Amino acid sequence: MVNMMNVRKNSAQFIFVFLGMLTAFGPFVTDMYLPSLPSMQVFFNTSVSMVQMGLTFSMLGLAFGQLILVL
Numbered sequence: 001m002v003n004m005m006n007v008r009k010n011s012a013q014f015i016f017v018f019l020g021m022l023t024a025f026g027p028f029v030t031d032m033y034l035p036s037l038p039s040m041q042v043f044f045n046t047s048v049s050m051v052q053m054g055l056t057f058s059m060l061g062l063a064f065g066q067l068i069l070v071l
Contacts, residue, residue, distance in 0.1 A: 019066055026062050033058065 033055050040051045 015070070019069070022062065022066050022069075026059065029058055029062070030055070 037048070037051050037055075040054075041048055044051070
């Protein structure tokens, strides 16, 4: 028989650790994305603001993804 208290405790710990890993993922995305901004502008033949919008949407995606996981 499974003890429900242990299941809830393990579930809470998993969510806490998983959200912590997702929070740490944001700086990794930024550190990989920022150095490539000038070359992305040339490759896609677009403006700097359009390339920077990609970084904005990646941060928004990380934020909303964490909210959806919790809800």
